[in-house]
Amino acid sequence: MSPLSMTRTQFEERLFGVLRWVVIAFLAVITIAPFYYMVLLSVKSIDSLLLDPGSLWVSAKEFTLSTYENVLKPQSEGGQGFLQLLLNSALVSLGTVALTLIAAVPGAYAISRLKFFGNRQISAMFLAVYMFPATLLAVPLFVMFAKLGLSSSLAGLAIVYVAQTVPVSIYMLKNYFVTIPYSIEEAAALDGCSRLQALRKVILPLALPSLMATGLYVFMIAWNEFLFALLFLAADPEKWTVSLGLAQLSNGIEVSKTVLMAGSVVLTIPVILLFFAAERLLTEGLTSGADKS
Amino acid sequence: MSTAQSGATKRRTAATTPEPPPADEQRQRKKSRPPSATGRENRAGLAFVTPTFVVVLVVVILPILWTVLLAFQNAKLVDIQDMGLLGNWTLDNFTQVFSSAGFWSSLSTTLVYTVGATLGSVVLGLIAALALRTPFRGRGLLRGAMLLPYVAPVVAVAFVWEVALSPQYGIVNEWGRSLFGWDDPIAFLSTREYEVGLLGAHFDIPLALLTVIAFETWRYFPFAFLFILARLQAVPGGLEEAAKVDGATPLQRFRHILLPQLMPVMALLCVLRFIMTFNKFDDVYLLTNGGAGTEVAAVRVYDFLTSRYDVGAAAAQALVLAAVLMVLLGLYFKFFGKKVQEES
Structure with missing residues (x-):
């Protein structure tokens, strides 16, 4: 080891030691600041925003919750009726989670644990479907629902979301199912369980973390979705989801930006709460298998 | 799957082979x-x-x-x-799609947007994973916070960006003026070309496009970060220790030890992000409505469908988009697929 390389090592170590903290500070700013800004603006009136756009806090005099009042109050009382939209979003998202899990569990179980004719082809197909772009789906589903008279229906929207979430759910569940030891099921079979009973009484309870992670991920996708809500529900304000309602709100000129920010907070909070309640579960469910690749 | 099955077969053969x-x-x-x-x-x-x-x-x-x-x-x-x-x-439908004004430019816009956002999010994800690799006070908190852009609804975060970047009341322009002495507010989301002077030379940058790329990078780097961090934590510590003892500098350790280990997952992330971004609609639609040089192909599908009610043309446009994507992926796997497999 020459002294020169020693200094190079020392130099790099010192440099990266500093750079690391710069990066950490940068990441903290870019991820937290936008959300702070969102909350900040949501408790101001539009006048105080226009007066001092660069301000980073809200004084007690400026502080107001009238923005939230405006967003949540029903339209009949001059508000934006977001409570109804929250309910719509919740219905669609929960419905999507239930339908997706019901549809995905048997298939994920089969391709992960059972040897059957065509197993590999079908599991490759499930993965390939995951790669299909949503734009390809948008046109036929739009037409199909127009034909069936299902456009402007929350149930129809939930079905569309199932189409988007089933493939990734199969993938996530499969990754977890393969980690459950086969012997547990054999023991269940010896005890006289049928396959279906084994799945219900043994495998599913063991896979609960993965079921929850997958359900949560599906919920997030459905709650946050915008394109299909716009395509299917735009004509019927009663049925709007929060995302769509917020986007439509921004087109109205008479709605102030701070009210818009209050709407954004209302839209974001449920997802963020759920996410922090189950962060570990979700990140592990998503990345399981990544460390083995 | 394979372990369970091979285990079962092994048991079966073990039971039958000993003696006839x-x-x-x-x-x-x-x-x-x-x-x-x-x-x-x-x-x-x-x-x-x-x-x-x-x-x-x-x-x-x-x-x-x-x-x-x-x-x-x-x-x-x-x-x-x-x-x-x-x-x-x-x-x-196809003649209409190919001959319609702006088809080719929208395709190239889509490509620039996709490549930029894919590389941006994977590289930033890598940098973030490296920075958060070793514990420090508040790491757990930051790790959670870093996933915010990814989990938050696109409509909400798009508005935050829109308001923050607004030339009239946006905080970015306000600070730009007071801190960096910008003369005029910059309309980030509606400026097709922005003239920059650098060392006496003037050239135009596609500002709105760069802004939506930055948005996409910001929104999806947490996804890459999660996967890269998970892989990073599975790298055996002994390897790096050994290299350290042998006098490898941090850069060399990254280049020769960490990077080869991370390559497969990063290649996978690039493919995934490329596919998803190539067909992305909401982000661009919400930020710019497809204006100011950001008209990506997915927005055109939507326009055909909703403003002209031309289902056939929309389907053709979507199909062309999917075909281009497949060709690109085919090329990728032809040239890099084998290499990635070898490295993993």
Whole structure:
């Protein structure tokens, strides 16, 4: 080891030691600041925003919750009726989670644990479907629902979301199912369980973390979705989801930006709460298998 | 899957191989145990996979096949009610798509947008994973906070960006003026070309496009970060220790030890992000409405569908988009697929 390389090592170590903290500070700013800004603006009136756009806090005099009042109050009382939209979003998202899990569990179980004719082809197909772009789906589903008279229906929207979430759910569940030891099921079979009973009484309870992670991920996708809500529900304000309602709100000129920010907070909070309640579960469910690749 | 199955076969062979049992015992065994065991498993497998398969077939595969049909049909939304599934064949949709103003420019915009956002998010994800690799106070908190852009609803975060970047009341322009002395507020989301002077030379940068790329990078780097961090934590510590003892500098350790280990997952992330970004609609639509040089192809599909109610043209546009994507992926796997496999 020459002294020169020693200094190079020392130099790099010192440099990266500093750079690391710069990066950490940068990441903290870019991820937290936008959300702070969102909350900040949501408790101001539009006048105080226009007066001092660069301000980073809200004084007690400026502080107001009238923005939230405006967003949540029903339209009949001059508000934006977001409570109804929250309910719509919740219905669609929960419905999507239930339908997706019901549809995905048997298939994920089969391709992960059972040897059957065509197993590999079908599991490759499930993965390939995951790669299909949503734009390809948008046109036929739009037409199909127009034909069936299902456009402007929350149930129809939930079905569309199932189409988007089933493939990734199969993938996530499969990754977890393969980690459950086969012997547990054999023991269940010896005890006289049928396959279906084994799945219900043994495998599913063991896979609960993965079921929850997958359900949560599906919920997030459905709650946050915008394109299909716009395509299917735009004509019927009663049925709007929060995302769509917020986007439509921004087109109205008479709605102030701070009210818009209050709407954004209302839209974001449920997802963020759920996410922090189950962060570990979700990140592990998503990345399981990544460390083995 | 494979371990469980090979385990089962191993057990079976272990039970049968030791010594050939007497003939009648063999017959007995044949009776008590399968031909039916594999047959039963086969049937159970098919039974379990069928519901899922049917759902995927009905809500994903059939609609996509229908897109292909529609692309070759003269289909407007108004007459779709009484239109049959087949008939009205035409190639007009494709001529319309290829000859419509801005098709080629939208394709190149899509490419720039996709490549920029994919590389941006994976590289920033890598940097973040490296920075958060070793513990420090508040790491858990930051790790959670870093996932915010990814989990938050796109509509909400798009508005935050829109407001923050606004030339009239946005905080970015306000600070730009007071801290960096900008003369005029910059309209980030509606400026097609922004003239920058650097060392006396002037050139134009596609500002709105760069802004939506930055948005996309910001929104999806947490996704890359998660996967890269998970892989990073599975790298055996001994390797790096050994290299350190041998006098490798941090850069060399990264280049020769960490990077080869991370390459497969990063390649996978690039492919995934590329596919998803290539078809992305909401982000661009919400930020710029597809204006100011940000008209990506997915926004055109939407326009065909909703402003002209031209179902056939929308289907054709979506199909062309998917075909381009497939060709690009094919090229990628032809040139890099093998290499990635070797490295993993």
